[in-house]
Amino acid sequence: VKSESRLLVLNTLQGNPKLPYVALVTQAIPRLQVLRESSVTSSNGAGRGGQSVAAYIELGGQNVVVPDIDDLEHRLMRLQRS
Numbered sequence: 001v002k003s004e005s006r007l008l009v010l011n012t013l014q015g016n017p018k019l020p021y022v023a024l025v026t027q028a029i030p031r032l033q034v035l036r037e038s039s040v041t042s043s044n045g046a047g048r049g050g051q052s053v054a055a056y057i058e059l060g061g062q063n064v065v066v067p068d069i070d071d072l073e074h075r076l077m078r079l080q081r082s
Contacts, residue, residue: 002027006028007023007024008023008025009021009022010069012069012073014070018077019073019080022069022076039059039060040057041057041058042056043056043057043058052071052072054068
C-alpha cells in the first residue's frame with residue numbers, strides 16, 4: 001500500500017451484523033459522484049483483474065473501477081466461515 005493511498009469505508013448491502021462495513025484501498029481521495037448516463041463511457045477493462053468488479057467505465061476522462069459490493073460481501077462472508 002502506497003503512502004498516498006486512502007481507505008474507502010462502505011456500508012454493506014445485505015445488512016449482516018457480522019459484516020456491516022467493507023474497506024477498499026484507493027489511489028486518490030474518494031469523492032461522491034452523481035452520475036448521468038451521458039457522462040459515463042463503457043471501458044473494456046482489458047488486461048485487468050475482474051474479481052468483485054461490477055464495471056470498468058470512463059468518467060470525465062478518467063478510468064474508473066466500479067466495485068461489486070454485493071460480490072465482495074459474499075466472498076468475505078465465505079472467508080469468515082472457513
